Amino acid sequence: MLAVSSSLIAGAGHAAAASVGAGSPPAGLLDRLAQVADPRDPRGVRYRLATLLAIGVCAMSAAGHNSLTAIAEWVRRCEQRELARLGCPFNPVTGRYRVPDERTLRDAYARVDPAVLTGVGYGHLAALARPAIAAVTPDGVGEREQRRAHRAAATDRPRRAAIAVDGKCLRGAKRPDGSRVFILSAVRHADAVTLAARQIAAKTNEIGEFAPLLDQIGDIDLTDVVITADAMHAQRAHAVYLVQQRHAHYLFTVKDNQPTLAAQLRRLPWKQVPILHRQSSRGHGRAEIREVQVVTVDDVMFPHARQVVRIRRRRRALGTKRWTSEVIYAITDLPTHQARPEEIAVWAREHWTIENSVHWIRDVTFGEDASQVRADNTPAVMAALRDIIRGTFRLTGWVNTASARRAHTIPTATL
Structure with missing residues (x-):
């Protein structure tokens, strides 16, 4: 069978799947998952919802277990003591713990509210982060991983x-009408922890879900927090909501989906504006130079706007001499003394955390785009479970999620 190693136990808590020699965990994920309301009819319910969700977390932490079928196979290979810790019901007739099948998992996940599950997952990760576990590198992490973390x-x-x-x-989840499933997420720059997520309903888009998404994290004070978003969310209503209702700040990319605003930004006297910040880097097979120019404006062109930013990115593949250039415009409500050019450059670059450390990992490491589960809330629930696993690995010291999943896949000596 496959066991789960000690770092996931630290994340999954007292009731997670067992690990040989694992120490006492700091918090119980199973207890937190019990906070997710069970929408099923209580008549005939054999498995607690928290147990079914915990099985998904523990199974998908091991490499190769990306689907509901694989999750069901994983739990069937669990030993009796592991099923007991997961909270599976005991059958007095056979003297063994019962194991849920794929249909049981599928029916339960389809009805769970993914927004509530994401909130519970964030509560678990927030508690896990308090002891500063992220500063500890777990056994088995290579020197390369340690250097990246440092x-x-x-x-x-x-x-x-x-x-x-x-x-x-x-991409793999299509509704019966042929529409695709979209999920809108809010992710912290510093550690790539998902704070909130919402599944976008059919016949709508992300714009209408922006404020409801951030309202989900109403217990987190957004005062003085910078919200970064792409051009789709460069909406006047979003700016008003952030500044006036949440007392937060914004940094929005502006493109041609806002043609009037984009034209105004391009017409600013950029040739007369000095480059206030320049940064060079090499990595991933390319060299890159980023140059930042800033112009102070007023809120006539956009609500609460104080600075317009022009970022020029020049790239070339290592070993070549040809450079490609890209110019990005952005707008923020922060004045010059509250947002230096180098800070704006960091926020703009780290906005890609949500792509590189969340979306890409779920796609490539967890095979999310290949998954064809599409019943009701199942795609969003599976995504929320992947975020819990990804966040747990990161906060327990793993920089590379794929490496962590391989380390948590331990075959036994017996066949």
């Missing part, structure tokens, strides 16, 4: 925390 910790942080908001299409 570089990430040594990076100078801006004065304000930032949260990225972006949507993702689950």
Whole structure:
């Protein structure tokens, strides 16, 4: 069978799947999952909802277990003591713990509210982060992983925390009418922890879900927090909501979906504006130079606007001499003394955290785009479980999620 190692136990808590020699965990994920309301008819319910969700977390933490079928196979291979810790019911007739099948998992996941599950997952990750476990590198993490973690910790942080908001299409999940499933998420820049997520209903888009998404994290004070978003969310209503209702700040990319605003930004006297910040980097097979120019404006062109930013990115593949160039415009409500050019550059670059550390990992490491589950809320629930696993690994010291999943896949010596 497959066992689960000690770092996931630290994340999954007292009732997670067992690990040989695992120590006492700091918190119980099973107890937190019990906070998710069970929408099923209580008549005939054999497995607690928290147990079924915990099985999904533990199973998908191991490499190769990306589907409901694989999750059901994983739990069938669990030993009796592991099923007991997961909270599976005991059958006095056979003297063994019962194991849920794929249909049981599928029916339960389809009815769970993914927004509530994401909130419970964030509560678990927030509690896990308090003991500063992220500063500890778990056994088995290679030297390369340690160097990456050290570089990430040594990076100078801006004065304000930032949260990225972006949507993702689950390409393999199609509704009966042929429409695709989209999920809008809010992810913290500093550690890529998902704070909230909402499944976008059919015949609508991300714009109408922006405020409801951030309302889900109403227990988190957004005062002085910078919300970064792509051009789709460069909406006047979003700016008013953030500044006036949540007392937060915004950094919105502006493109041609807002033609009037985009034209105004391009017409600013950029040739007369000096480059206030320049940064060079090499990695991933390319060299890159980023140059930042800033112009102070008023809120006539956009609600509460104080600065317009022009970021020029120049790239070339290593070993070549040809450079490609890209120019990005952005707008923020923060005045010059509250947002230096180098801070804006960090926020703009780290907005890609949601793509590189969340969407890409779910797609490539967990095979999310290949998943064809589509019944009701199942795609969003599976995405929320993947975020819990990804966040747990990250907060327990793993930089590479794929490496962590492989480490949590331990075959036994017997066949």
